[in-house]
Amino acid sequence: MACLEAGLFRASVVFSWVGAIALLHAHVVANSLAAFNKEALRRNPKWKQAKTTDDLGMMKESGFLDVLQSISVIGKNVKQELQNCLKLRNGCGHPSSLKLGENRVAGHIEVLILNIYSRFNI
Numbered sequence: 001m002a003c004l005e006a007g008l009f010r011a012s013v014v015f016s017w018v019g020a021i022a023l024l025h026a027h028v029v030a031n032s033l034a035a036f037n038k039e040a041l042r043r044n045p046k047w048k049q050a051k052t053t054d055d056l057g058m059m060k061e062s063g064f065l066d067v068l069q070s071i072s073v074i075g076k077n078v079k080q081e082l083q084n085c086l087k088l089r090n091g092c093g094h095p096s097s098l099k100l101g102e103n104r105v106a107g108h109i110e111v112l113i114l115n116i117y118s119r120f121n122i
Contacts, residue, residue, distance in 0.1 A: 009100040010092035016109050017089040020116040025053040027120045035071040063087055076116050085111055
């Protein structure tokens with residue numbers, strides 16, 4: 001929230017996304033690792049069984065969201081909203097001419113708070 005209050009909109013998007021993914025990684029390791037690995041291996045025979053949150057970070061975030069939906073950690077509509085958040089994060093995390101306003105960033109953070117932070121906060 002400090003980034004948002006300081007008007008650092010792109011940083012707000014990136015940091016809020018990173019925090020949300022960290023919570024999802026921790027949730028999977030604590031609660032769904034076997035199911036996650038089984039589904040990830042089904043999708044990609046070269047997948048190396050994850051044991052830690054660092055291992056989960058080896059998967060692209062879009063693929064990670066797909067696996068989470070497949071094992072019912074998140075629903076279809078949540079995944080779609082998170083994909084939108086990921087697209088925005090990608091636009092903000094790399095040099096570009098993308099401009100954002102406070103309302104757009106607040107909407108991004110609201111989606112993450114309602115669907116990730118409030119649900120998976122360990």
